[in-house]
Amino acid sequence: MRTQNLKFLGVLAGALMALSLPASSAELIGDAEKGEIIFRQCSGCHEVGRGAQNRIGPELNRIFGRRAAAEKDGFYYSKGLQRMGADGLVWEFETLDAYLENPKALVTGTRMNFRGMKKPQDRADVLAYLRQFSDMPQNIPESSPTARAPEVELSPEVFALVGDPEYGEYLGSECQTCHQVNGDNAGIPSIVGWPEEDFVIAMHAYKRKIRPHPVMQMMAGRLTEEEIAALAAYFKGLQ
Amino acid sequence: MTLNRRTFIGTGIATAAVLNAPMLRAQTKPRVVVIGGGAGGATAARYLANDSKGALDVTLVEANPIYTTCFFSNLYLGGFREFESLQHGYDKLAAGGVTVINDLATGVDRAAKTVTLAGGQVLAYDRLVLSPGIDFVEGSVPGWSVDTHAEIMPHAYKAGPQTQLLKAQIEAMPQGGTFAMIAPPNPYRCPPGPYERISMVAWTLSKMNPTAKILLVDPKEKYSKQGLFEDGWMRHYPGMIERIGPDFGGNNVEVRPDAMEVVIDGAVQKVDVCNVIPGQMAGKIAAIAGVTDDKGWAPVLPDTMKSKMDENVYVLGDSSAQGDMPKSGFSANSQAKVAAMAIRGELTGSKVFPAKYSNTCWSLLAADDGVKVGASYEPTPEKIGSTDTFISQNGEDAALRKQTYEESIGWYAGITADMFG
Numbered sequence: 001m002r003t004q005n006l007k008f009l010g011v012l013a014g015a016l017m018a019l020s021l022p023a024s025s026a027e028l029i030g031d032a033e034k035g036e037i038i039f040r041q042c043s044g045c046h047e048v049g050r051g052a053q054n055r056i057g058p059e060l061n062r063i064f065g066r067r068a069a070a071e072k073d074g075f076y077y078s079k080g081l082q083r084m085g086a087d088g089l090v091w092e093f094e095t096l097d098a099y100l101e102n103p104k105a106l107v108t109g110t111r112m113n114f115r116g117m118k119k120p121q122d123r124a125d126v127l128a129y130l131r132q133f134s135d136m137p138q139n140i141p142e143s144s145p146t147a148r149a150p151e152v153e154l155s156p157e158v159f160a161l162v163g164d165p166e167y168g169e170y171l172g173s174e175c176q177t178c179h180q181v182n183g184d185n186a187g188i189p190s191i192v193g194w195p196e197e198d199f200v201i202a203m204h205a206y207k208r209k210i211r212p213h214p215v216m217q218m219m220a221g222r223l224t225e226e227e228i229a230a231l232a233a234y235f236k237g238l239q
Numbered sequence: 240m241t242l243n244r245r246t247f248i249g250t251g252i253a254t255a256a257v258l259n260a261p262m263l264r265a266q267t268k269p270r271v272v273v274i275g276g277g278a279g280g281a282t283a284a285r286y287l288a289n290d291s292k293g294a295l296d297v298t299l300v301e302a303n304p305i306y307t308t309c310f311f312s313n314l315y316l317g318g319f320r321e322f323e324s325l326q327h328g329y330d331k332l333a334a335g336g337v338t339v340i341n342d343l344a345t346g347v348d349r350a351a352k353t354v355t356l357a358g359g360q361v362l363a364y365d366r367l368v369l370s371p372g373i374d375f376v377e378g379s380v381p382g383w384s385v386d387t388h389a390e391i392m393p394h395a396y397k398a399g400p401q402t403q404l405l406k407a408q409i410e411a412m413p414q415g416g417t418f419a420m421i422a423p424p425n426p427y428r429c430p431p432g433p434y435e436r437i438s439m440v441a442w443t444l445s446k447m448n449p450t451a452k453i454l455l456v457d458p459k460e461k462y463s464k465q466g467l468f469e470d471g472w473m474r475h476y477p478g479m480i481e482r483i484g485p486d487f488g489g490n491n492v493e494v495r496p497d498a499m500e501v502v503i504d505g506a507v508q509k510v511d512v513c514n515v516i517p518g519q520m521a522g523k524i525a526a527i528a529g530v531t532d533d534k535g536w537a538p539v540l541p542d543t544m545k546s547k548m549d550e551n552v553y554v555l556g557d558s559s560a561q562g563d564m565p566k567s568g569f570s571a572n573s574q575a576k577v578a579a580m581a582i583r584g585e586l587t588g589s590k591v592f593p594a595k596y597s598n599t600c601w602s603l604l605a606a607d608d609g610v611k612v613g614a615s616y617e618p619t620p621e622k623i624g625s626t627d628t629f630i631s632q633n634g635e636d637a638a639l640r641k642q643t644y645e646e647s648i649g650w651y652a653g654i655t656a657d658m659f660g
């Protein structure tokens with residue numbers, strides 16, 4: 001019994017070491033609680049939340065994913081913002097961030113009489129607050145993201161793992177929801193047993209959006225060169 | 240150990256090994272019990288057994304001997320799939336080293352780390368994985384209760400006999416009759432599911448009963464792929480489908496199963512078939528285990544799917560409250576791989592890599608007219624956040640829509656192989 005416990009402790013120690021790797025990498029677009037306070041700079045003109053109405057500025061419910069100048073109760077917009085809306089400007093994190101930083105730089109002739117918010121963190125926080133009043137991805141998967149992926153760059157700890165076949169195996173498990181390891185290719189092509197070079201070229205073509213498939217562009221888009229190499233080696237070995 | 244009291248389905252490799260090996264050895268293996276053999280649970284059990292190469296004792300407890308996928312069950316309603324093609328057994332999982340027990344889990348004692356089954360058996364665990372899917376919120380649609388009315392007004396939101404019943408009812412509708420659906424409030428499994436179902440029912444009716452009407456009663460203002468569905472319905476089924484959203488009383492509805500009536504904002508409507516999809520919560524065993532919150536879902540840590548309430552318990556799939564991932568089979572399968580890796584890391588010391596999650600949901604609008612929506616997700620310190628999304632566009636050409644449909648068939652083959660071996 002005693003040896004057994006000791007053995008178990010050893011296992012646990014190993015587990016703790018393994019888990020001390022940086023586990024979460026993405027971050028939310030900002031701190032919504034701080035953003036609620038920052039929103040006081042907007043609330044003289046804008047309402048948001050249940051029952052919000054147009055005031056000096058339009059109500060801001062569902063602003064994420066909304067086309068510019070498209071508040072549905074007929075807010076009277078400036079010609080400049082209307083033109084941007086017609087051109088296809090959609091409010092997402094990046095466009096909102098640019099508008100709040102300097103409204104007139106993004107939209108010539110906008111009626112929003114706000115000098116702009118210089119601190120990126122303040123803008124991120126107020127946008128995180130506003131994001132809560134738009135559709136959430138768990139209900140509407142296509143709605144705007146709530147988090148920002150880190151630049152695809154590996155931390156040193158993970159970098160050391162890249163040549164590791166176990167890493168290729170783990171990364172490859174994500175692909176097997178669609179690509180079968182037995183090489184079946186009905187509807188979705190087989191990716192086992194490819195020459196590594198061809199595999200890498202195909203993945204880079206998706207990553208750079210030269211190959212046009214949205215699923216694969218997304219899958220490849222968040223992989224680093226090293227991860228793609230690990231996958232190429234893994235799937236080659238499965239032949 | 241109470242090995243002789245277990246009911247085995249098939250004889251797994253690990254099972255045989257355990258039976259032949261001396262008892263002591265069997266006890267030193269860390270034990271993982273998985274409750275629920277669906278998209279999350281079957282995947283987790285398979286990856287735990289495969290990747291640990293016999294170092295873990297993996298037991299899967301599943302109430303039904305055969306799993307019927309909800310995914311593609313709408314295609315069965317549209318006549319694009321045979322019912323049998325949705326059904327999967329557990330033999331290959333058992334052959335791959337998972338001990339499969341066909342019984343209902345009725346109790347979890349987290350202090351003693353045991354699970355009790357309806358048959359009386361008690362299983363001890365070092366780690367418990369819960370992936371029991373959903374249950375329905377009683378009273379969510381006034382006038383309807385799952386125990387008394389599901390045979391008259393089916394939900395067909397857990398696939399199986401309910402799905403067959405709904406199909407039979409649709410086929411027996413009188414010419415020019417009315418099919419009604421009461422769509423669920425957020426959050427629920429498979430955000431586009433009810434609307435894909437409307438498309439498939441419309442497809443069937445447009446062939447067999449072209450003057451029939453479809454009434455979609457919806458408490459939600461907006462839903463997933465709305466623009467794609469509405470465009471598809473206009474092109475394929477003009478004039479057949481009417482949606483009553485919350486502005487017109489879609490959030491104030493009552494049903495009268497005995498009279499086959501639906502009351503929308505006080506106005507009584509006679510219908511021939513009524514598909515009631517009620518509000519949802521985590522599978523009951525999650526609440527019994529005491530890992531759910533006041534909204535009825537089980538909060539988990541975003542980088543591992545570990546319960547926030549107990550470090551020895553993991554919750555996957557529909558039952559979990561993780562953040563941005565929709566409740567889908569794809570999500571559950573993706574989460575299961577992350578959890579399996581984390582559990583192996585804890586119990587065997589194997590390496591743990593940063594979590595990556597993704598999801599894609601395909602929907603069929605009509606023959607060869609497929610659309611999809613997808614996203615990638617990563618853990619943030621607070622929740623699983625979405626980092627990138629895509630969706631099919633209106634006006635895509637027919638060849639692309641056909642290819643999208645064919646892709647979904649490939650995905651079905653892929654994910655079921657990934658779950659069941």
Ligand SMILES: Cc1cc2nc3c(=O)[nH]c(=O)nc-3n(C[C@H](O)[C@H](O)[C@H](O)COP(=O)(O)OP(=O)(O)OC[C@H]3O[C@@H](n4cnc5c(N)ncnc54)[C@H](O)[C@@H]3O)c2cc1C
Pocket residue numbers: 274275276277278279280300301302303306308309310311312313342343344345370371372373395396397398428429432433436522523524555556557558566567568569570571599600601
């Ligand atoms: C109509 C419809 C269409 C869908 N289409 C898609 C789609 O196209 N793509 C997609 O990705 N998803 C789709 N889904 C969603 C998908 O089916 C679910 O999200 C997925 O099955 C969730 O996996 P899970 O492991 O959480 O639960 P489930 O797959 O439901 O598995 C739970 C299992 O646990 C068992 N169980 C529960 N309690 C106990 C207990 N106490 N003891 C023993 N066993 C127990 C149940 O019998 C069941 O087998 C659809 C759903 C519906 C209803």
